[in-house]
Amino acid sequence: MSAMIALLALPLAGALAAVATPRQGARIAGLVALASAVALALLIAQMTSAGSVRVAPGGWDAPLGIVLEADGLAVGFIALTVAVMAGVIAIAAPMRSLAAPFWPLAMLAWAALNAIFLSRDLFNLYVGLELLTLAAVALVAMGGDKALGAALRYLIFALTGSILYLAGVVLVYSAHGMLDIDLLAGTMPGRTDRMAMALMTVGLLIKTALFPFHVWLAPAHAAAPAPASAILSALVPKASFVILLRLWFEAMPDTANDRILSVLAVLGALAVVHGGAMALRQGRLKQIIAYSTVAQIGYLFLVFPLAGGDSAAQPWAAGAWTGTVFQALGHGLAKAAMFLCAGMWIIAVGSDRLEALRGLARALPMTAMAFAIAAITLMGLPPSGGFTAKYLMMTTAFASGQVVWGLVLLGGGLLAAAYLYRPMALLFTREMPDFTPVPRALQLVPLVLALLAVGMGILSDGVYTFVQIGRPGAAEEGL
Amino acid sequence: MTALLPIAILLSSLIPAGVTFFLAQESHRLRNTLSLGGATVKLLLIVVMLLAVGQGAEYEARLSLAPGLYLLLRIDALSLLFMSLSAVLWLLTTVYAIAYFGTKAELSRFFGFFSLCVAATTGLAMAGSLITFFLFFELLTLATWPLVVHKQDAKSLAAGRSYLAFALPGSAALLVAIIWLESATGPVEFARSPDLSVLPEASLRWIFALFVAGLGVKAALVPLHGWLPGAMAAPAPVSALLHAVAVVKAGAFGIVRVVYDVFGITTVQELGLGTPLAVLASVTILWGSLRALQQREIKKRLAFSTVSQVSYIVLGAALAGPYATIGGLAHLVHQGLMKITLFFCAGIYDERAGVKRIEGLNGLGARMPVTSVCFSLGALGMIGLPPMAGFVSKVYLGIGGLQAGAPWVLAVLAGSTLLNAAYFLPLLYRLWFMPADDDMAGDERVPMLVWPAAVTALVSVAVGVFAASALSPLGWAALIVERDYWP
Numbered sequence: 001m002s003a004m005i006a007l008l009a010l011p012l013a014g015a016l017a018a019v020a021t022p023r024q025g026a027r028i029a030g031l032v033a034l035a036s037a038v039a040l041a042l043l044i045a046q047m048t049s050a051g052s053v054r055v056a057p058g059g060w061d062a063p064l065g066i067v068l069e070a071d072g073l074a075v076g077f078i079a080l081t082v083a084v085m086a087g088v089i090a091i092a093a094p095m096r097s098l099a100a101p102f103w104p105l106a107m108l109a110w111a112a113l114n115a116i117f118l119s120r121d122l123f124n125l126y127v128g129l130e131l132l133t134l135a136a137v138a139l140v141a142m143g144g145d146k147a148l149g150a151a152l153r154y155l156i157f158a159l160t161g162s163i164l165y166l167a168g169v170v171l172v173y174s175a176h177g178m179l180d181i182d183l184l185a186g187t188m189p190g191r192t193d194r195m196a197m198a199l200m201t202v203g204l205l206i207k208t209a210l211f212p213f214h215v216w217l218a219p220a221h222a223a224a225p226a227p228a229s230a231i232l233s234a235l236v237p238k239a240s241f242v243i244l245l246r247l248w249f250e251a252m253p254d255t256a257n258d259r260i261l262s263v264l265a266v267l268g269a270l271a272v273v274h275g276g277a278m279a280l281r282q283g284r285l286k287q288i289i290a291y292s293t294v295a296q297i298g299y300l301f302l303v304f305p306l307a308g309g310d311s312a313a314q315p316w317a318a319g320a321w322t323g324t325v326f327q328a329l330g331h332g333l334a335k336a337a338m339f340l341c342a343g344m345w346i347i348a349v350g351s352d353r354l355e356a357l358r359g360l361a362r363a364l365p366m367t368a369m370a371f372a373i374a375a376i377t378l379m380g381l382p383p384s385g386g387f388t389a390k391y392l393m394m395t396t397a398f399a400s401g402q403v404v405w406g407l408v409l410l411g412g413g414l415l416a417a418a419y420l421y422r423p424m425a426l427l428f429t430r431e432m433p434d435f436t437p438v439p440r441a442l443q444l445v446p447l448v449l450a451l452l453a454v455g456m457g458i459l460s461d462g463v464y465t466f467v468q469i470g471r472p473g474a475a476e477e478g479l
Numbered sequence: 480m481t482a483l484l485p486i487a488i489l490l491s492s493l494i495p496a497g498v499t500f501f502l503a504q505e506s507h508r509l510r511n512t513l514s515l516g517g518a519t520v521k522l523l524l525i526v527v528m529l530l531a532v533g534q535g536a537e538y539e540a541r542l543s544l545a546p547g548l549y550l551l552l553r554i555d556a557l558s559l560l561f562m563s564l565s566a567v568l569w570l571l572t573t574v575y576a577i578a579y580f581g582t583k584a585e586l587s588r589f590f591g592f593f594s595l596c597v598a599a600t601t602g603l604a605m606a607g608s609l610i611t612f613f614l615f616f617e618l619l620t621l622a623t624w625p626l627v628v629h630k631q632d633a634k635s636l637a638a639g640r641s642y643l644a645f646a647l648p649g650s651a652a653l654l655v656a657i658i659w660l661e662s663a664t665g666p667v668e669f670a671r672s673p674d675l676s677v678l679p680e681a682s683l684r685w686i687f688a689l690f691v692a693g694l695g696v697k698a699a700l701v702p703l704h705g706w707l708p709g710a711m712a713a714p715a716p717v718s719a720l721l722h723a724v725a726v727v728k729a730g731a732f733g734i735v736r737v738v739y740d741v742f743g744i745t746t747v748q749e750l751g752l753g754t755p756l757a758v759l760a761s762v763t764i765l766w767g768s769l770r771a772l773q774q775r776e777i778k779k780r781l782a783f784s785t786v787s788q789v790s791y792i793v794l795g796a797a798l799a800g801p802y803a804t805i806g807g808l809a810h811l812v813h814q815g816l817m818k819i820t821l822f823f824c825a826g827i828y829d830e831r832a833g834v835k836r837i838e839g840l841n842g843l844g845a846r847m848p849v850t851s852v853c854f855s856l857g858a859l860g861m862i863g864l865p866p867m868a869g870f871v872s873k874v875y876l877g878i879g880g881l882q883a884g885a886p887w888v889l890a891v892l893a894g895s896t897l898l899n900a901a902y903f904l905p906l907l908y909r910l911w912f913m914p915a916d917d918d919m920a921g922d923e924r925v926p927m928l929v930w931p932a933a934v935t936a937l938v939s940v941a942v943g944v945f946a947a948s949a950l951s952p953l954g955w956a957a958l959i960v961e962r963d964y965w966p
Contacts, residue, residue: 406658428628460544
């Protein structure tokens, strides 16, 4: 219990401390990461023996008070956040070009992320989302004058999303007089609930940057400083997606019907195709990586018809649901590794134009290796978390007769191979570029993140079991 | 012990691979020790295992990944056949590669991926389930790409690009086939044939087609062979290993597994899939030979010859009679030994005499006698001169064709033999009977390059001459067939 509170309080306290002492930002963030890792380890140890952990801070249970719950889904994402943040901090600390506000903003985003993962209350989730949005927009704006336009566009989209989500929450409250996810799960869905779900879902789709609401993502993620992009791409869209999972699989699964679920998956499929096609056409590395995020987010939405609606009761639902979580986690690790590589290459050669990458594999071999390994996860090739995800989701798609979603996964993998091949081929050309050296220890950071994504695939048994903790209907085995 | 041995064999190349990546370019001695040590250890472990499996022992190791997804390493007679080939050739190729590269750049990367490639091949051989096979199949794709582009010039990058453009869609097709099948039958293990009756016949035909397409890319079945000639841009040791054991054999071996252990011969015949596959293999055999005839570059000619020869294995599997199977499986080893000899020699001609095109071979026989004798033995074996290895394969395939009621196979074999002679004999004529150009240089004073070629040449002769022995590849193939497929 105290571990859970610590995970929320540490980054928040760190953010405040970093505001108070701007010169110590990096050091404070490092301490927060270290302490969070310890708290996370304690929490995981507790959960593997005793299952999900619930806390009602203040001693009031729902509906009077608010409840936090650490289940497999929440802690999986908290662990992802700790890993990505640790990597970001290691890379960002020695970067002199990074202004002091980066540190409090990053830690504020971190606190908001943890709050969203742990909350069981729809309004609390709203507060977390708003906090996250503000921190994320400010992180984009740190990219300098060129980034302001992108940041403004992001802000407009994100606030629209927030308003829609909030409107949905108000409707739910007016109908049921409470906002706790577990209590809502016990209610009968009515007309208002369908309306509310529609509003909240659209709001969250905008924040998750699902096609066609993705137009803000690529400019924003490409304009932000690379360490900030790592946070924005790897973590931020995952928060609103987790809320979507909570809404559709925990709070109000009965409001779903096949048509709505299919629409979500169709949008996901379009995102995969569109994101991939756009990534193929970009001339800058960070834009390729950003459009790749659009595509990778698309995969996540295949979960709705595969594990929701009529499929929910089937034995294969568990596989698809867990596969989606694997995809989200694996993408987070790999994408953070890629943005951190991009950041180092920008320091080394002063640009992220594709042409500037020539021969960097020879100059900075570890980063090239990290990029290649991260690419394996994004392409969904074994042995990686991305492959486990693809395998689990594809098996479900074929077993449930929804073959088309399986083919989306497959085609998306090939598209990813195509758009990632371009930077890779340039990295491995035989030239020695003029470059500013980067310390070997720093080069190791993205390599560790990329290897974690691969490790998720190799040790997928343990991850699978852990993520299932507390999942509704988790007793059912996968296929 | 029975679970540890497969894992130990895998680690004998994985550990050298992992360590080698992090070695400095200059630590030649440590790197060579690791590579050679790993290869030797693996060979010893395999000998231990050969003795045990010959007496009926079986080895198995399982590692759970996710529900329905597990790694299964299982050693049966067929996996040992492939594994022994890869272990012997790896050791020899490592010796050759060390001499070939000397102190050139980026060697830690090269030998790291080289070992990884062999680990993948070993994993393929030991794979006991479809998904395990797929995991190593993909690992092989990824580990060979850096080897193909090793020179990092425009030509090798283009070759690497075309390799991926064929290989990745190929493995996508394979994955669809596997998941389609497994979503109906549950995980498929080779030792226990799955119950296919749950799927309609039309789906089974599609799944089979996807399997053949996916594996056929690596096996270089026409029209999926486009990447192979380009991959010649890679350094000679890579070409040697790629053509003899690593990539093309992985595809052929996979097709054998699918025909015998996934679908089973009876089902393949009932679905009427055997004949189309045999026809596809025959077309590949003839087309590859015809294209080889048109090539003026030695390595290109050898590459198209590979396209043709590897399909003998597929033909054996498709005909699915005992003799055809024995012939096909034996050819898996025979072709490997002969082709690696030819590539070793082509590499020596290139390195020591600067000869890349067949015109340059004129009179080289006198200057480089050992290399040229080896090359001639390999070529004659390929043509199928009795009593050499290629002859043994062809005889068994021919009898198998008659057994399976497909006498047209004899015509294919005869046509292929003529074409083989047509594209190999002119090379031998040039080597031994044409006068040398005056300004020709060339010597073979690098024993570590020449000896591996000599060893494989002699072994390839021996496996033909002593084919009747139980220890020969043919004897082992007969044991596989008697034990597993026609008990």
